[in-house]
Amino acid sequence: MAKKVKKKTIVRREYTKADVKELRTHSKAKTPVAKIAKLTKRSEGSLRQKALKLGIRLGHRR
DSSP states (O other): OOOOOOOOOOOOOOHHHHHHHHHHHHHHTTTOOOHHHHTTTTTTTHHHHHHHTTTOOOOOOO
């Protein structure tokens, strides 16, 4: 008998002014996106989308 897998619910959180300020700081410091994601508890995709809207660069190191 197959178990039903419960789908993870998506919790949306607005970006506060402090979050945006932190994102800008990380951008200037050239912090890797994976590290920022762990610190802010947000997905890499979310961070990249917000950075795109703000017009700042993320993930400089390749």
